[in-house]
Amino acid sequence: MFKPSGIIALTTDFQEDSFYIAEMKVAAYQVARDALIVDVTHAIPPQDVRHASWVLLRALESFPEGTVHVCVVDPGVGTDRKIVAVLIHGQVIIGPDNGLFDVVASRYPVRAVVDLNNEVYFGPRHSATFHGRDVMAPAAAHLVRGIPLESLGEALGEPLITPEKTAGLLAHRDGNVIEGEFILADSFGNMVTNIFAEDIPEEWNLRTIRIEFEGQKLTGLVSTYGDREPGEVVALLGSTGQLEVAIVQGDAAQKCGLRPGIPVKIVCE
Amino acid sequence: MFKPSGIIALTTDFQEDSFYIAEMKVAAYQVARDALIVDVTHAIPPQDVRHASWVLLRALESFPEGTVHVCVVDPGVGTDRKIVAVLIHGQVIIGPDNGLFDVVASRYPVRAVVDLNNEVYFGPRHSATFHGRDVMAPAAAHLVRGIPLESLGEALGEPLITPEKTAGLLAHRDGNVIEGEFILADSFGNMVTNIFAEDIPEEWNLRTIRIEFEGQKLTGLVSTYGDREPGEVVALLGSTGQLEVAIVQGDAAQKCGLRPGIPVKIVCE
Amino acid sequence: MFKPSGIIALTTDFQEDSFYIAEMKVAAYQVARDALIVDVTHAIPPQDVRHASWVLLRALESFPEGTVHVCVVDPGVGTDRKIVAVLIHGQVIIGPDNGLFDVVASRYPVRAVVDLNNEVYFGPRHSATFHGRDVMAPAAAHLVRGIPLESLGEALGEPLITPEKTAGLLAHRDGNVIEGEFILADSFGNMVTNIFAEDIPEEWNLRTIRIEFEGQKLTGLVSTYGDREPGEVVALLGSTGQLEVAIVQGDAAQKCGLRPGIPVKIVCE
Numbered sequence: 001m002f003k004p005s006g007i008i009a010l011t012t013d014f015q016e017d018s019f020y021i022a023e024m025k026v027a028a029y030q031v032a033r034d035a036l037i038v039d040v041t042h043a044i045p046p047q048d049v050r051h052a053s054w055v056l057l058r059a060l061e062s063f064p065e066g067t068v069h070v071c072v073v074d075p076g077v078g079t080d081r082k083i084v085a086v087l088i089h090g091q092v093i094i095g096p097d098n099g100l101f102d103v104v105a106s107r108y109p110v111r112a113v114v115d116l117n118n119e120v121y122f123g124p125r126h127s128a129t130f131h132g133r134d135v136m137a138p139a140a141a142h143l144v145r146g147i148p149l150e151s152l153g154e155a156l157g158e159p160l161i162t163p164e165k166t167a168g169l170l171a172h173r174d175g176n177v178i179e180g181e182f183i184l185a186d187s188f189g190n191m192v193t194n195i196f197a198e199d200i201p202e203e204w205n206l207r208t209i210r211i212e213f214e215g216q217k218l219t220g221l222v223s224t225y226g227d228r229e230p231g232e233v234v235a236l237l238g239s240t241g242q243l244e245v246a247i248v249q250g251d252a253a254q255k256c257g258l259r260p261g262i263p264v265k266i267v268c269e
Numbered sequence: 270m271f272k273p274s275g276i277i278a279l280t281t282d283f284q285e286d287s288f289y290i291a292e293m294k295v296a297a298y299q300v301a302r303d304a305l306i307v308d309v310t311h312a313i314p315p316q317d318v319r320h321a322s323w324v325l326l327r328a329l330e331s332f333p334e335g336t337v338h339v340c341v342v343d344p345g346v347g348t349d350r351k352i353v354a355v356l357i358h359g360q361v362i363i364g365p366d367n368g369l370f371d372v373v374a375s376r377y378p379v380r381a382v383v384d385l386n387n388e389v390y391f392g393p394r395h396s397a398t399f400h401g402r403d404v405m406a407p408a409a410a411h412l413v414r415g416i417p418l419e420s421l422g423e424a425l426g427e428p429l430i431t432p433e434k435t436a437g438l439l440a441h442r443d444g445n446v447i448e449g450e451f452i453l454a455d456s457f458g459n460m461v462t463n464i465f466a467e468d469i470p471e472e473w474n475l476r477t478i479r480i481e482f483e484g485q486k487l488t489g490l491v492s493t494y495g496d497r498e499p500g501e502v503v504a505l506l507g508s509t510g511q512l513e514v515a516i517v518q519g520d521a522a523q524k525c526g527l528r529p530g531i532p533v534k535i536v537c538e
Numbered sequence: 539m540f541k542p543s544g545i546i547a548l549t550t551d552f553q554e555d556s557f558y559i560a561e562m563k564v565a566a567y568q569v570a571r572d573a574l575i576v577d578v579t580h581a582i583p584p585q586d587v588r589h590a591s592w593v594l595l596r597a598l599e600s601f602p603e604g605t606v607h608v609c610v611v612d613p614g615v616g617t618d619r620k621i622v623a624v625l626i627h628g629q630v631i632i633g634p635d636n637g638l639f640d641v642v643a644s645r646y647p648v649r650a651v652v653d654l655n656n657e658v659y660f661g662p663r664h665s666a667t668f669h670g671r672d673v674m675a676p677a678a679a680h681l682v683r684g685i686p687l688e689s690l691g692e693a694l695g696e697p698l699i700t701p702e703k704t705a706g707l708l709a710h711r712d713g714n715v716i717e718g719e720f721i722l723a724d725s726f727g728n729m730v731t732n733i734f735a736e737d738i739p740e741e742w743n744l745r746t747i748r749i750e751f752e753g754q755k756l757t758g759l760v761s762t763y764g765d766r767e768p769g770e771v772v773a774l775l776g777s778t779g780q781l782e783v784a785i786v787q788g789d790a791a792q793k794c795g796l797r798p799g800i801p802v803k804i805v806c807e
Contacts, residue, residue, distance in 0.1 A: 023327075029276070040560045077493055187553040224666040286580070291576055291597070315787070346762055
């Protein structure tokens with residue numbers, strides 16, 4: 001059972017300046033005028049499904065139960081990829097079934113998946129290139145108005161997410177080494193990894209563990225950026241509990257040449 | 270008769286990061302606290318009235334009846350150009366009379382034009398350089414509260430839009446050739462044209478027509494980007510029914526060197 | 539006594555594309571679901587407290603009585619700098635005590651300062667790196683719900699703002715010369731200064747005063763950009779009554795090489 005909170009959260013690769021964002025909002029408001037629409041970000045790199053899948057995890061962990069997320073990063077728009085609604089962690093995420101859900105599904109159990117194929121709940125406009133406006137935003141707004149998830153289309157019996165798809169997404173520990181990778185830069189250039197606080201055994205000493213990447217070795221985590229001098233490279237557990245590498249008052253992504261996919265490991269000796 | 274829906278839609282050239290946007294919103298909220306303000310875009314290139322006039326058409330076709338649009342692209346602020354409210358397609362557009370309305374008026378009949386010169390409805394702040402905040406946003410909010418359009422100022426008898434002004438804005442067909450031009454790039458770099466689906470005769474075969482621009486020739490329209498391989502240049506009818514030229518998962522504006530004003534034609538043989 | 543209007547205004551250096559903005563909004567909505575949250579700007583240059591302090595002044599003068607501002611430009615997050623709420627000009631500003639308040643306090647009397655150390659009003663998440671989400675946004679939302687300012691923490695007896703801190707922030711006049719400096723560029727590249735209309739004696743003739751900066755001399759103020767030809771460098775009193783230097787339909791910051799901190803003076807002969 002999904003109980004809507006009235007909040008719709010938008011994550012897209014439209015970029016901030018795009019009128020497509022307004023077109024989606026209008027499509028939602030026309031169904032649910034009192035929806036509270038919150039922009040997560042529209043700056044997903046164009047067509048970068050993997051990046052979006054990590055931002056969706058942040059969003060899922062930030063928004064309250066009952067939120068409907070709409071995520072439009074959809075290079076296959078108009079082809080035969082399905083548009084689905086996934087019930088997970090007390091929230092619904094609507095998006096194309098193109099891998100967007102792999103990260104959240106590797107962290108939380110998927111409760112239901114519905115193929116959004118009931119045209120009754122489509123919007124008034126139809127195009128082959130903008131299903132965010134024509135299908136996803138209207139569906140989100142119908143959920144906000146209390147339409148049951150199962151009314152929006154056919155429940156999918158087979159699992160959307162398979163162990164094969166999610167293998168390699170999360171960090172893994174082998175004895176005294178945790179191996180992960182950088183997943184995205186935040187807006188300050190801090191590089192966030194897929195290593196979570198709970199991946200680190202409690203008995204490890206956070207002040208003496210070694211963080212290794214790209215030939216660099218850092219000793220120990222700091223608590224916050226201000227613990228060191230401007231310009232220094234530091235590692236810390238960021239505001240979502242994920243390991244990140246930062247330069248105090250600087251841009252680590254740029255200055256250290258770090259990109260998503262570059263391996264990072266923690267070693268406890 | 271204009272019946273407000275409560276929605277105010279903002280289109281400006283202030284750029285996303287500008288505190289001027291907040292100043293306009295506050296000016297509107299102080300009159301109509303429960304207005305629903307939606308940003309269309311603030312990324313109109315500075316002072317580019319022509320670009321804005323095409324975005325206004327998209328906005329007019331996306332927003333519901335009863336919307337009040339405020340469009341601030343106003344290189345002549347403080348000079349003797351009028352600020353007007355135009356009733357068109359069941360919505361009101363407020364903006365400077367500098368050509369902003371030419372495109373919408375070439376597609377829909379103008380029902381009324383009012384010169385916003387009734388100072389009773391001006392905001393509390395007065396400047397010679399920011400009429401968006403001081404005149405337009407307050408006027409929009411008064412309309413949302415139900416003040417009649419004709420109370421905001423003097424009805425203009427002479428037509429705002431003349432055939433001379435709008436000549437050349439729209440595509441035209443001559444026998445088996447439709448001649449138009451590129452008008453703007455969307456946020457993915459897809460180049461949108463002024464050729465609309467309804468400009469193309471029904472008997473033409475969309476799979477065999479030729480699209481020509483800048484020495485390039487494409488044969489046939491695709492239905493959606495995903496119909497072809499990444500990197501391929503395609504032509505299609507986009508989400509507003511306008512012809513556009515795109516590169517699958519790429520930036521056509523940049524890679525093909527396309528700019529607004531470059532001619533494009535469709536040939537049916 | 540502070541009477542909340544229900545408006546929360548956000549000013550940060552997160553940059554427009556940042557999901558941190560959404561995380562702060564969610565933290566506020568979870569406390570006060572009907573708060574009206576308005577983005578002032580998220581484009582403060584990273585960690586630029588001085589720039590933010592001038593934008594806060596604009597915001598304070600634009601928003602109505604009862605607004606709660608949250609300003610997160612916080613290079614010292616997690617260190618021992620305090621987070622405070624300052625009652626000033628009928629509004630509350632919440633932010634780190636790192637100099638953010640110097641400009642507003644040099645223009646308006648500070649009525650109360652509270653150290654936001656009452657954990658009862660912290661949000662559910664705790665981090666050492668994101669007090670905007672964990673402390674400031676929840677506090678703002680509690681104010682909106684009517685919690686008294688003094689409940690949020692300890693009143694600070696000693697003055698937050700001292701004459702030493704604010705010396706040199708404002709322009710000063712010596713006889714027939716007013717000396718000030720450029721403080722920020724707006725989104726058009728117009729350079730705004732710290733010289734206000736009320737700093738200029740009424741008997742001075744605005745059409746003959748001389749504006750000097752970087753070896754350039756301009757004679758007289760214009761009323762608005764459109765008074766001169768495109769490309770011309772002009773000086774005028776902008777929409778907040780501050781002296782600014784602009785290029786008509788151009789970018790003065792870039793073309794004249796102007797940056798915050800560069801001196802500017804007005805001479806009356």
